[in-house]
Amino acid sequence: MNRKMERIRILHYLILLCLLLAACSHLPPDNVLPAERYYMPQRESPLQQQRDYQVRLANNSRYIAPEQPYQRYSTAEYNAPLDLSQTTPAPARALPAGIPLAPGDRVRVSIVEGEEFNGDYVINRDGTLRLPYLRPLPIAGLDLTRAEQALARALVEEGMFRAHFVQVSLLNLLWAPVKVQVAGAVFQPGQVQINNRSAEDIAQQLTAASGDYAPDRSLTAALQAAGGIRPDADVSHITLLRQGQRWQVDLSGILTGNPVPDIALTANDTIEVPSSGRFHPELVRPSAITPPGMRVFISNLSVPADSNAQASVNEEGTRLPYGTQLLQATVGANCVGGSSSVNSSRYVVLASYNPLTRRSEVIERNIERLVRDAGRDEFNPYLLPGDALACYDSQASDLRDIARMVTDILLPLTLLKTLR
The missing domain is CATH 3.10.560.10 (Outer membrane lipoprotein wza domain like)
Structure with a gap:
């Protein structure tokens, strides 16, 4: 009789524990403040210290709720698309032509009737070219044509040649970094x-x-x-x-x-x-002046992993083409699909740095809503290099995990009673 009452009491405790855990799983996280639209990291500290920290951090972060449109600008006047067909005409001043010489460049000097000057030379760190019997000649920043003129003028000024007989040729052998x-x-x-340039490229360029x-x-x-x-x-x-x-x-x-x-x-x-x-x-697309790709950090774990190896997290993170949007990255992280009864209420969180406001922004999106509004950039934002996103399970998955935990508790107790 006493053993039966003990079993009933344990069963009541377990049921109460399940109810408490289920209630906790439905509570909103205390690091999200919907009123101020800020997202705060969890801290193990007294309540007052936590509030002070949240006030300081609020100036540098912003939280975007699941139903709130997200735009990487602060005012409506910046909502106009970029019109590349109506750019300002180029200024009247001519752009520099030719490749300017720089320290480290290797050039070949050829002077008619001036064999003592002929040879291959490297432009010095100070941007000068040193030839025998001549003062250092500053040619960094000049193209080959103007450098030839400067060298010919120096030979005439030093009395080495007459102005009408000097013939100078400069050829580039190696463009330095x-x-x-x-x-x-x-x-x-x-x-x-x-x-x-690698050593192989330099050797090939010198022989070409x-x-x-x-x-x-x-x-x-x-x-x-x-x-x-x-x-x-x-x-x-x-x-x-x-x-x-x-x-x-x-x-x-x-x-x-x-x-x-x-x-x-x-x-x-x-x-x-x-x-x-x-x-x-x-x-936001690959081009000659934009990144060809980017590194984005992704986490899709139902249970925290004990190590990076088990979590399949490598040193490089995840690389995506530049121009990838949130939905594409979410699909690539296997956060979309599966059983509709379990996965329909999953959500994804994107942490991004806004270069316009210089603030960190945390965007939360329901995955099913994200799929429906994939064509709206304010709900399906573009990812930027260094962004991080994490997928979270639904409440049904939380209840399933609680049931598994209760089973893990009951099974050892049942085995102990059987052994008795």
């Missing part, structure tokens, strides 16, 4: 090095014929090296600064198929990409 600065609406602003072609030392190559332009970039008003001079470049033709002046760069050039102040979906 150069460092330039990229600022503004790019994903990774700062100093970048372009035209990098000389020429005036360096596609990887160009304006578009520098923008790619800086992570590509952001979706808010104004591609029709890009500025190039070189030795105190300024040029304005229009690269909108890359997106429309029109001719584009891809300017060659030299060391210490500065590129400024202005922001238009609004998000342009037309710029």
Whole structure:
């Protein structure tokens, strides 16, 4: 009789535990504040300290509810699409032509009746060319034609040749890597090095014929090296600064198929990409000035994994084509489909950094609603490099997990009673 009463009491406790766990699974997380539209990370701290932390973090983060449209701009005036056909005409000032020489470039000097000067030379770090019996000649920033003129003028000024008899030829043998600065609406602003070459490429270029072609030392190559332009970039008003001079470049033709002046760069050039102040979906696709792909971090775990190996999380994360939207990434993470009774109420959370507002934004979307509104960018946003998304199970899955946990508790008790 006592054993029977003990079993009934244990059964009552288990039923009460199931009810408590079921109620907890239906409660909203305490790190989401719908009133302020902010998303806060969980913290194990006293309540007052938690509130103070939430107030400080609210200025740098924003929460977008499942039914709330999401746009990467703050005012309605930025809602107009980008019209690449009505860009500002190019300024009257001519863009620099030719490839400017830079420190590290290797050139071949040939002078008629000047065999003591002939040979292969490397431009020094200070941008000068040193020939026997001549003072250092600054030629960095000049193209081959102007460098020939500067060398001929120096030979005449030093009394080596007469003005009407000097004949100078400069041929490029190797274009060296150069460092330039990229600022503004790019994903990774700062100093970048372009035209990098392996030892095999250098050896092949030295044995090949000389020429005036360096596609990887160009304006578009520098923008790619800086992570590509952001979706808010104004591609029709890009500025190039070189030795105190300024040029304005229009690269909108890359997106429309029109001719584009891809300017060659030299060391210490500065590129400024202005922001238009609004998000342009037309710029979110692979091109010569945007990222070809991006890294996005995805988690789709029903149960937390004990290690990264079990979770199939590698060092590279997940790579997607640039221009991928939230629904495509969600399908790729196997978060869509399955049993409608269990998976219909699943939801996905996207954590993204908005470069326009410089704030972190957390977007929550019901997966079924996301499928229905896939054609609306405000509900199916574009992903940006470095974004993170996580899929969460439905309440039916939570109840199923609770039932499994109760079974795991009851099974050992049943075995113990059987052994008795």
